[in-house]
């Protein structure tokens with residue numbers, strides 16, 4: 001792990017608005033990534049309890065949660081971050097790579113329409129929302145190789161008017177960018193280098209020379225599938241190797257147990273789509 005200069009400032013929370021979808025219909029009934037084994041039992045009640053705990057943590061720390069209604073027959077819908085990318089209140093819709101998840105994109109579009117979002121792109125090319133798009137102050141980092149296609153990167157760049165940096169994912173266990181890289185604050189990230197091609201690793205090293213690099217162990221515990229509000233970093237409890245390095249940088253790690261959802265290859269970040277402002281006022285009772 002790379003040593004960093006000691007952080008001396010203070011980290012401040014910026015209240016966020018997140019879109020989540022309760023795992024009411026969650027199960028592992030198909031396999032579209034190496035983590036999913038339909039033979040392995042899943043406890044749907046525990047999945048719901050764990051997800052509720054994540055939502056309660058966000059609320060307790062001052063964030064607003066919007067809820068996307070779960071649709072029967074779409075067991076992966078709990079991974080709400082995959083359904084779009086929202087930057088500057090503008091919605092870049094998803095187009096899923098697999099038939100099993102295809103219908104989720106429409107459910108998201110419907111939610112955005114009903115909730116007052118007017119600048120919405122229904123994309124031509126395959127992209128799995130924030131699963132593969134990570135937004136820093138200066139760039140939109142974009143994964144490709146397993147789900148999201150490079151053509152969608154150009155499409156996203158044109159829509160957002162922000163530079164999109166394509167990154168090649170090479171390990172099937174880290175099939176989405178958000179399984180291998182997390183944005184902490186501003187232009188600060190943490191990532192697992194081995195999930196990327198040598199060229200993409202070099203790009204990351206050039207853009208983020210001081211980034212926190214995760215070990216294989218913390219990556220395998222889905223430690224990079226994390227959400228940061230400027231100060232708190234919500235991440236799987238099992239990725240404890242990241243806690244110390246995060247604290248050294250002034251962040252507050254908040255461990256969350258989402259073990260049931262991990263059986264589908266997702267964790268904290270996958271469950272959390274960030275609605276980046278300006279966004280229409282919340283309509284629900286969750287504020």
Ligand code: ARG
Pocket residue numbers: 032033036076079081082101130131176178179264265266267269270
């Ligand atoms: N079973 C889902 C899939 O394979 C998990 C998605 C998890 N989301 C994520 N952003 N990595 O598509």
